[in-house]
Amino acid sequence: MAVRRLLLVVMVVLGLSAGVLPARAQCVVVGGTPPNQTYECEGPEGVNVGDGDDIVYVIGEVLNTIVSNGGTVTVYIVGPDGALNVLAGLGIYMTTGGNVTSAGDITADSDGIHIGGNGNVDSTGDITAGRYGIFILRNGDVTSAGDIDAGGSGIRIDGNGNVDSTGDINAANGDGIYIRGDGDVTSAGDISAVGAGIAIWRAGDVTSEGNISANGYGIYIFGAGNVTNMGNIDAGANGIDIGTGNVDSTGSITA
Numbered sequence: 001m002a003v004r005r006l007l008l009v010v011m012v013v014l015g016l017s018a019g020v021l022p023a024r025a026q027c028v029v030v031g032g033t034p035p036n037q038t039y040e041c042e043g044p045e046g047v048n049v050g051d052g053d054d055i056v057y058v059i060g061e062v063l064n065t066i067v068s069n070g071g072t073v074t075v076y077i078v079g080p081d082g083a084l085n086v087l088a089g090l091g092i093y094m095t096t097g098g099n100v101t102s103a104g105d106i107t108a109d110s111d112g113i114h115i116g117g118n119g120n121v122d123s124t125g126d127i128t129a130g131r132y133g134i135f136i137l138r139n140g141d142v143t144s145a146g147d148i149d150a151g152g153s154g155i156r157i158d159g160n161g162n163v164d165s166t167g168d169i170n171a172a173n174g175d176g177i178y179i180r181g182d183g184d185v186t187s188a189g190d191i192s193a194v195g196a197g198i199a200i201w202r203a204g205d206v207t208s209e210g211n212i213s214a215n216g217y218g219i220y221i222f223g224a225g226n227v228t229n230m231g232n233i234d235a236g237a238n239g240i241d242i243g244t245g246n247v248d249s250t251g252s253i254t255a
Contacts, residue, residue: 179204
């Protein structure tokens with residue numbers, strides 16, 4: 001028994017000296033006072049910052065969700081070693097209402113950024129997500145300056161809201177941009193979607209500069225609205241379909 005214990009100790013020591021068994025680094029508080037604090041995360045653990053106005057610097061590879069219970073959270077993914085690559089779950093999760101600002105690329109098995117109530121998102125990095133790239137459960141606005149590659153919809157707001165997107169969106173099993181309520185959409189990038197390219201299910205206006213390829217509608221507004229389209233549309237259903245309103249389109253439409 002003593003010999004086995006000695007061998008185990010020797011193996012652990014050798015493993016640590018060779019870097020085989022690294023310690024699991026945590027997120028640490030580096031500034032502020034509760035509930036408003038600043039964190040540094042080396043990974044692989046994520047962090048729950050509580051319900052204040054918090055800042056998180058991701059300086060290593062973080063493999064678990066960054067969580068906020070309300071307020072605001074700003075996440076900076078700092079290169080060259082910083083990475084938010086969540087293997088199982090959400091990338092950034094606001095459990096209730098609140099605002100999320102992110103700077104840097106996000107990869108997540110589920111939603112890249114998820115707000116579980118009312119809130120706004122300002123994202124300047126690329127997002128690769130297994131479900132929605134950016135999701136707001138109720139009302140809110142989204143500003144997205146990066147590309148989105150999503151297993152479901154690229155950007156989804158389940159209430160009223162506005163979207164300003166300058167990156168390309170690929171929605172493998174959903175709409176490129178989806179607003180369940182009233183809202184306006186400005187999109188400068190190309191959209192590829194299995195559903196609609198852009199869909200507003202009440203009233204709103206759409207300005208689209210990029211090309212849209214969609215199995216469903218190219219641009220769809222259920223209620224009243226106006227569409228200004230400067231890109232080409234290739235759609236499985238109608239290229240542009242609105243309840244009432246005006247359309248100004250200079251791009252080609254194939255439907």
